[in-house]
Amino acid sequence: MASGIGRADWHLRANASVIVYLIAALISGALQRGEHNGQPPWLTVHLLLLGAVTNAIITWSDHFVSALLWTRPHNHKRQMSVIVLLNISIVGVLVAVTAQMQEFVVFFGILMFCTIIYFLHGISISIKRSLNKRFINLLRYYQFASLFLLVGITLGVINSFQDHENSMQPRLALAHLHANLLGWVGITVIGTLVTLWPTVLRTPMHERAIRAAVIGLRFILAGTSVSILAAIEDWQILFGLSLVSYLVGGSITLTPAILTMRKKKPDRPGSWMLLTGSIGLGVLLLADIALQISYKSPEKVLVALEGHILLLFTLFLFPTLLGALTYLLPVVLGRGPALNRELETILSRGWKWGLLLLPPASLLMFFNDLFVNIGRAMVAISLGAFLFLVLTAMLKSARNRVPSQ
Numbered sequence: 001m002a003s004g005i006g007r008a009d010w011h012l013r014a015n016a017s018v019i020v021y022l023i024a025a026l027i028s029g030a031l032q033r034g035e036h037n038g039q040p041p042w043l044t045v046h047l048l049l050l051g052a053v054t055n056a057i058i059t060w061s062d063h064f065v066s067a068l069l070w071t072r073p074h075n076h077k078r079q080m081s082v083i084v085l086l087n088i089s090i091v092g093v094l095v096a097v098t099a100q101m102q103e104f105v106v107f108f109g110i111l112m113f114c115t116i117i118y119f120l121h122g123i124s125i126s127i128k129r130s131l132n133k134r135f136i137n138l139l140r141y142y143q144f145a146s147l148f149l150l151v152g153i154t155l156g157v158i159n160s161f162q163d164h165e166n167s168m169q170p171r172l173a174l175a176h177l178h179a180n181l182l183g184w185v186g187i188t189v190i191g192t193l194v195t196l197w198p199t200v201l202r203t204p205m206h207e208r209a210i211r212a213a214v215i216g217l218r219f220i221l222a223g224t225s226v227s228i229l230a231a232i233e234d235w236q237i238l239f240g241l242s243l244v245s246y247l248v249g250g251s252i253t254l255t256p257a258i259l260t261m262r263k264k265k266p267d268r269p270g271s272w273m274l275l276t277g278s279i280g281l282g283v284l285l286l287a288d289i290a291l292q293i294s295y296k297s298p299e300k301v302l303v304a305l306e307g308h309i310l311l312l313f314t315l316f317l318f319p320t321l322l323g324a325l326t327y328l329l330p331v332v333l334g335r336g337p338a339l340n341r342e343l344e345t346i347l348s349r350g351w352k353w354g355l356l357l358l359p360p361a362s363l364l365m366f367f368n369d370l371f372v373n374i375g376r377a378m379v380a381i382s383l384g385a386f387l388f389l390v391l392t393a394m395l396k397s398a399r400n401r402v403p404s405q
Contacts, residue, residue: 008397010076011332014059015394017087021051022387026380043098045309048317049180050090054149056321057188058086058119060328061142064192065123068138069130078122085115097160109157113150120146137214141191144221148183151228152176170298174231177305181312182246183224186281189320190220190250193278197257200271200327203264206256219249231298240292247285254278269351273323276355280315287311314362314379319355322386326351329390333397343393350385357382 025047062079092108095101123142155176162169194213198205206212223246230239266272288305295301326347334340357378364375 006335006401008333008335009401011059011063011329012394012398014079014083015056015329017055017083018052018059019387019390019394021047021055022383025052026384026387029376029380043094046094046097048313049185050093053185053317053321054090055083055086056324057145057185058082060192060324061119061123061188063328063332064195065126065139065142068132068135068195069126070132071126071130082115082119082122085111085118089115102161105160106157109153113153116146116149116153135195135210137210137217138191138194140217141187141194141213144217145184145187145191148179148187148224152179152184155179155228170302171232171234173302174298174305175228177302178224178227178231182227185317186246186250187217187220187224189277189281190216190253192324193254193257193274196324196327197254197271197274198260200268200274200323201260201264201266203260206259209256212256213253216249216251216253219245219252221249223247223249234298236292236296236298240289243285243289243292247282247289250281250285268327269348269355270323270327273319273326273351273355275323276358277316277318277320277323280319284312284316308365310365310376310379311362314358314365314375318358318379318383322354325390329393333393335397335400339397339400343396346393346396347386347389349389354382354385 025044028041028044028047089108089112092104093112096104096108120143123139123146127136127139155172159169159172159176162172191213194209195205198209223242223244226242226245227239230236230242266275291301291304295304326344329347330340330343334343361375361378361382364371364378
């Protein structure tokens with residue numbers, strides 16, 4: 001790939017994988033009846049988490065690293081190699097686990113592990129070469145998140161060899177789940193919101209934001225690390241305390257962002273979606289703490305979490321992902337102010353209805369199969385409608401390509 005590719009063309013290619021995985025997840029969810037009271041099956045969940053969310057994090061982390069360091073993301077060849085290797089390993093893991101080919105699970109797990117190390121090395125190189133050191137502490141969020149993903153990959157591979165009757169299986173599964181969700185996804189989202197939230201509100205970042213992020217990260221790292229260890233060792237009280245530490249750390253980090261709303265209230269689709277997702281993360285953490293207190297065995301906790309896994313998407317991941325893309329895609333795909341505004345208009349169509357479908361869909365998850373399936377259909381309609389708008393915006397950007405780019 002040419003190193004001089006335009007920003008819009010680069011993001012058209014880089015974000016294509018996210019859209020493909022979201023579409024594949026919709027198809028998978030429609031074709032498979034689901035497990036645990038109508039909840040989506042393993043393949044659908046991992047198409048969303050391992051496929052769409054991980055690709056989005058990798059792609060946009062590069063964008064934010066470059067923005068915070070005031071450097072141009074000139075090395076598209078390296079970035080694309082990370083994306084290609086990542087998706088080879090993701091597809092390999094999905095196929096290998098589904099087909100129960102353990103040797104290939106190990107092979108593609110190792111490939112994914114090495115790819116994330118390569119990604120981490122790229123962040124380190126960018127930091128060393130940058131003359132702007134102001135936001136280095138915020139980039140620690142991306143670095144630590146990637147380290148927890150390495151832990152999550154390792155635990156996932158080990159867990160794939162465990163028999164369901166083995167007492168260690170639910171413990172490893174809980175550790176794998178929390179390493180990926182709290183560590184990889186949660187830390188990345190919280191760290192990104194420190195700068196993205198005031199940007200979306202079009203207001204200056206709070207003067208104490210970076211200092212709060214440094215303090216909050218300590219609690220978050222302690223909470224994530226202890227939660228993984230406590231899950232493996234079945235230390236439930238410590239597990240609950242670790243989640244409290246994570247919640248405290250996230251609250252400390254995002255308090256300055258919340259204070260910025262004194263100057264500017266949410267007034268655009270992206271800001272409302274991000275706010276909804278942030279509240280949803282807090283609700284899910286409180287629910288996780290309640291599960292650790294209520295149940296006395298990792299088996300029961302795991303069943304409860306897996307039985308309500310769709311809430312992770314409706315309350316947190318979908319509002320956050322849709323909100324970020326609603327704001328960011330017009331910025332990077334636009335080829336001038338006029339097209340930027342046009343793409344923003346496209347992505348904002350019907351956003352209130354899409355967002356309003358998610359809370360009632362979440363409530364329906366607590367009833368019987370009929371209501372659960374209705375809730376799943378509502379989620380699919382909301383996500384499907386947004387994907388249609390994203391594809392429309394991407395085609396619009398592609399048609400407006402100019403020779404100079």
